[in-house]
Amino acid sequence: MAVGNAINPNDAISSAQKVELLFFGQLKERLKCSKLSLEITQPLTISELKLRLVSQYPHWQPWLEERELLAALNQTMSSSDEIVKAGDELAFFPPVTGG
Numbered sequence: 483m484a485v486g487n488a489i490n491p492n493d494a495i496s497s498a499q500k501v502e503l504l505f506f507g508q509l510k511e512r513l514k515c516s517k518l519s520l521e522i523t524q525p526l527t528i529s530e531l532k533l534r535l536v537s538q539y540p541h542w543q544p545w546l547e548e549r550e551l552l553a554a555l556n557q558t559m560s561s562s563d564e565i566v567k568a569g570d571e572l573a574f575f576p577p578v579t580g581g
Contacts, residue, residue, distance in 0.1 A: 499523070499568050501531070506575035512545050522568055528553050529562040531572065550577045 503518040510516045526534065536543045545551070553560050554573040566572055 501566055501568065502571045503535075504571065504573040506573060507578075508576050509545055509551070509574055513539075513542055522566070525565045525567045527563050528555065528560060528566060528572065531566050532562075546574070548576075551575075552577060 499521050500519045501522055503520055505513055505516055505518075520531070520535070522531075532546045536546055552575050553562070553564075554575075555564050555566060556571055557573075
């Protein structure tokens with residue numbers, strides 16, 4: 483039995499319990515944050531996850547509760563009732579305007 487190649491089961495558990503959050507555009511500038519790992523214990527909707535973020539970072543409320551805020555779950559545009567699970571990537575960004 484080779485000890486040097488042993489896998490620590492705690493590493494898999496800790497990474498599997500997190501959601502990677504990404505913030506883009508003006509939202510990133512306003513929050514002063516481009517990336518955040520959030521530990522979750524159960525699946526949440528995008529709306530529930532935003533509420534949890536606001537409870538942890540109350541000063542983010544004005545920007546996270548904007549109606550026009552867009553979300554992409556695992557690189558797919560998603561509505562606020564989509565389910566976010568551990569291991570997912572969730573990106574938030576303001577609406578894109580062209581000119």
